[in-house]
Amino acid sequence: MPHGLSRPSTPAPPRSPHLPADHPGLSDPIFPGGNPIPFETEERSPFDDGYSLAKERERLIELIESEDPDPTDPRWPRYELYLQRNDRLKQMEAEYRVTEGADLTVEAGVATQLRDLGALVDDGVDTMTLHTKEGFRMFMGRRRDPAGQYNAIPGGKRVASSLKALWTLSRNNNPYADWALLRADHRIPELRRGLDQQAQTFDAEIRKRADKGLGFAILKSREPKVLELGFRSPYGYAIAELIVEFDYYVRVVKTLGRKAIFSDKQVHDAIRQFTRPMRAAFEEFIRFETWLSKPELLPLSRTDFLPGADAVAQRRVAAVTGIFGPVPSGIYAGHQGSRHSQRRVAISDTEKVMLERVAAELAGIHQERGAAVDEPTDDGLVD
Incomplete structure (x- = not known):
C-alpha cells in the first residue's frame, strides 16, 4: 500500500463465479446489474480488494483519453469503476492530509493540532567555559595583523561557521560537501579522543604523586570565561566539545609544568602536539567551504557528473576535481554518509546504476592520482 493512504473498512465481495479461482491479478468488488x-x-494497492489504478489505466487508456468515450464499449462498466476508484483515491488522499495521517481512532480536531505544534527551541543558553589562553585562542582564531608579522590562525568559531555552510550545501546533493562533513565526522572525534587519552596519561602522573603524599590540583583560571554558543548546526557543538577538551588538556599540561614534573620545553611540545593537527583540520574544513561556496560551484550536485550533463555542469566538475581531486566513489554513490546531513534525495533504480557507474570511474581516477596532505604551521597557538 502506498505510504499515506488508508483502506476503506468495507469487506471485499466474493470473486466472480465466471473467473477461475487462480486467475492472476483479477477480482470483482461490485456487481452492477x-x-x-x-x-x-x-500488492501495494490503497484499496482492500487490491484494485490497481495503474494497471487498469493501461487496459482502459483509449476510453480514458478519449474526448467522447463510447458507452457501448464492452469495457464501459470497467471504465466507470476506474473513474469511481480514481475519485475515491483523491478523497482518501484529502482525508489523509486533513487528519495528518492520524490513526482512525484519533478525532480530526485532535489530529489537526499537529500543524500548530511549535518547533523545538533551546530553553536556556548553551555555554562553554574556557580557562586557558590557548583554549580561547583556539576558539577565537586570529586575523593576519596589518604589519604582516603574524599569520592568520583559523579558530573554532570560524570553523563552526564553515561546517554549517557545508551542512547546508549537503541539501543540494553536493558530493564534496558530503565528503567534507564525513571527514569532519572522523577527524573531530579522533582529535577529541587523542586529547582525552593524553590528558588521562598525564593526569596519572599527578595521581601517582598523590599516592606518595603530594596532592596537586589541576590548574584553573581565576576568571574563566563563559561563552554563549547558540550554534545553528550540530557541527558547531562538535567543535565546542573539541575546544573544551583541548582547554582541559592544556590545563593538565601546564599543571605538570607548574609542579616541576615537566620542563618548559616539554610543556610547549605537549601543547604543540595537538595545535598542529587541530589547525590542519580547521584549515581543511574552511578550504572546502571557501571553494564550494563560490558562486561558480554553488550549484554543484551529483547530477553534474552524469553522462549528458550540460557544458556549465562539466566546467563545475572540471573545476572541483582540479581543486580537491576526485570525490571518493563510495561517497559519490551514497554508500557513505555523514552523521548529520540535510541531503534528502530519492533516486530511481536507473539513477542508482548510473551513480554506481560514475563512482567506479571516479575510483579509477582516484587510484591514479593519490592524495596530497597540507602541513600548516602552528605559530601563535602556543604561548
Whole structure:
C-alpha cells in the first residue's frame, strides 16, 4: 500500500463465479446489474480488494483519453469503476492530509493540532567555559595583523561557521560537501579522543604523586570565561566539545609544568602536539567551504557528473576535481554518509546504476592520482 493512504473498512465481495479461482491479478468488488466486473490488482494497492489504478489505466487508456468515450464499449462498466476508484483515491488522499495521517481512532480536531505544534527551541543558553589562553585562542582564531608579522590562525568559531555552510550545501546533493562533513565526522572525534587519552596519561602522573603524599590540583583560571554558543548546526557543538577538551588538556599540561614534573620545553611540545593537527583540520574544513561556496560551484550536485550533463555542469566538475581531486566513489554513490546531513534525495533504480557507474570511474581516477596532505604551521597557538 502506498505510504499515506488508508483502506476503506468495507469487506471485499466474493470473486466472480465466471473467473477461475487462480486467475492472476483479477477480482470483482461490485456487481452492477448482477454481472461482476473484473479488474487488475496489485500488492501495494490503497484499496482492500487490491484494485490497481495503474494497471487498469493501461487496459482502459483509449476510453480514458478519449474526448467522447463510447458507452457501448464492452469495457464501459470497467471504465466507470476506474473513474469511481480514481475519485475515491483523491478523497482518501484529502482525508489523509486533513487528519495528518492520524490513526482512525484519533478525532480530526485532535489530529489537526499537529500543524500548530511549535518547533523545538533551546530553553536556556548553551555555554562553554574556557580557562586557558590557548583554549580561547583556539576558539577565537586570529586575523593576519596589518604589519604582516603574524599569520592568520583559523579558530573554532570560524570553523563552526564553515561546517554549517557545508551542512547546508549537503541539501543540494553536493558530493564534496558530503565528503567534507564525513571527514569532519572522523577527524573531530579522533582529535577529541587523542586529547582525552593524553590528558588521562598525564593526569596519572599527578595521581601517582598523590599516592606518595603530594596532592596537586589541576590548574584553573581565576576568571574563566563563559561563552554563549547558540550554534545553528550540530557541527558547531562538535567543535565546542573539541575546544573544551583541548582547554582541559592544556590545563593538565601546564599543571605538570607548574609542579616541576615537566620542563618548559616539554610543556610547549605537549601543547604543540595537538595545535598542529587541530589547525590542519580547521584549515581543511574552511578550504572546502571557501571553494564550494563560490558562486561558480554553488550549484554543484551529483547530477553534474552524469553522462549528458550540460557544458556549465562539466566546467563545475572540471573545476572541483582540479581543486580537491576526485570525490571518493563510495561517497559519490551514497554508500557513505555523514552523521548529520540535510541531503534528502530519492533516486530511481536507473539513477542508482548510473551513480554506481560514475563512482567506479571516479575510483579509477582516484587510484591514479593519490592524495596530497597540507602541513600548516602552528605559530601563535602556543604561548
